[in-house]
Amino acid sequence: AVPCVSGGLPKPTNITFLSINMKNVLHWNPPEGLRGVEVTYTVQYFIYGQKQWLGASECRSISRTYCDLSAETSDYEHQYYAKVKAIWETKCSEWAETRRFYPFLETQVGPPKVALTAGEKSISIVLTAPKKWQRHPNDDTVSMQQIYSSLKYNVFLYNTKSRRMWSQCIANSTLELSWLEPNTLYCVHVESFVPGPPRLTLPSQKQCISTLEDQMSALKV
């Protein structure tokens, strides 16, 4: 790469990791005051305790303002730094750096997949734990449950007829709700929860399902 004059441009701002299920993407804002200028960026990362900064091969002279560092930071029990600099013609900015990033403590655990099956007075809920980021689609799947053995789920059930809600905290992946009201629309959403340092929670999409009509009343008709 052509050497550039460092400090000739303002630094990128708000550089931070956005991490969900160990998919660790570095984001930043363009330097201020350079609207309309064709700026490119170069990213490097550092493994805490190692010796030197390493280049992110996919993020050299890029024009987008994010860089997927999931592969480089895939050992989630290590800690990392990342930095980015802006380049325009022969000028470039100083490096803008992140705080120390600890994927194991900071990744957001996404919601589980929620499958609902309705019976006459029951709803069966089957949860599938969120998947850890994979390098290749055909790599072995790793569930976030395997990483966080204390992973639990907060299940929220809303009865649209009585307009009442309750919640339940479960550790396993199935929940059978029996003795519900027949022929009633219920809505469910679920949050994953890992005890420990505060993490942002990502609730699942609300899903609604109606319990079947009561067979007894159906026969009377």
Added chain:
Amino acid sequence: LTGGVAVLPAPQNLTVLSINMKHLLMWNPVAQPREPVLYSVEYQGEYESLYMSHIWIPSSRCSPTNSLECDVTDDITATVPYNFRVRALLGSQTSAWSTLERPFNRNSTVLMAPRMEVTEHGLHLVVKLEDPGPQFEFLVVYWRREPGATEHVKVVKSRDTPVHIETMEPGAMYCVKAQAWVKAIGRHSTFSQTQCVEMQGEPL
């Protein structure tokens, strides 16, 4: 007077009132006719008193304060003895420090029986529990009201939404009581009043 100079007296009778892990340090006022007196509070955990005895830390809420009490809940964050001291401030005058007679340990806090609301959602036993703070969990005990009934226990955390306890049998009467549990001090409260609800529908 000392050498003809008025000496500001130190506050007296420091005490700590602690209920449900909320800790309030209180003291008697220093009588000063003309101007309002301020007070400054500092604390020392057992670590400081054992290993850094010169270190006193200004309280996070009352350095200074014009009140006669100080919420020191955020200062007491470990289950070890804490020392407190208070002094009076009046203009440029400061009194001597007055120190708590005996160090305070949060494991002596008074744990109140939790306020609980039991409802039945059809055949589902649901409870809504007050939230005294992040340190609290609740042991919810429930049983079917019949001779020789077995008690069941569920540990729940207080939440904004009511918490589902169990799915019950139609037409039966169920009773519930709860006690607060604080793991950080290894203690629980007395039980709440028992509340009973009847499940809808015909008995099986």
Added chain:
Amino acid sequence: LRRCLISVDRSLIEKSIPEVKRVLQTKDTFRNVTILSTLENLKSIKPVDVCCVTSHLLTFYRDRVFKDHQETSLEVMRQISSIANSFLYMQKTLEQCQVHNQCQCSQEATNATRTILDNYDQLEASSAALKSLGELDIFLTWIDENHQETSTA
């Protein structure tokens, strides 16, 4: 022989450590050096050695780190006091285990602690203390992972 298990106060994990980490890690400029050697060292600790290593590291923080660190921010000082006093409480819990002979120290456990102390002594005291405080999240995560009924780490 029942294992010796301690629990970490929630407010420590949810408030004090994140606050201290957020402030002190930015002041730690020796990125190529680590005190707790992150994983290679701690990960290799066997369940039977967990109590001994925990006790040694709590003593290390009590007698070296908290004393060598000079703090100017009152809020950070409060959080460090909170951590130091919580560690004191955890040590009292461990002392119960030592009384019941549940806290044996194998050579491996002693070596692991030795490595950490050597790392500490390679840096100037205040820098080493600052780095050790910035690595409290590693230590607390290791305690959380290894002091559970089911942990077979």
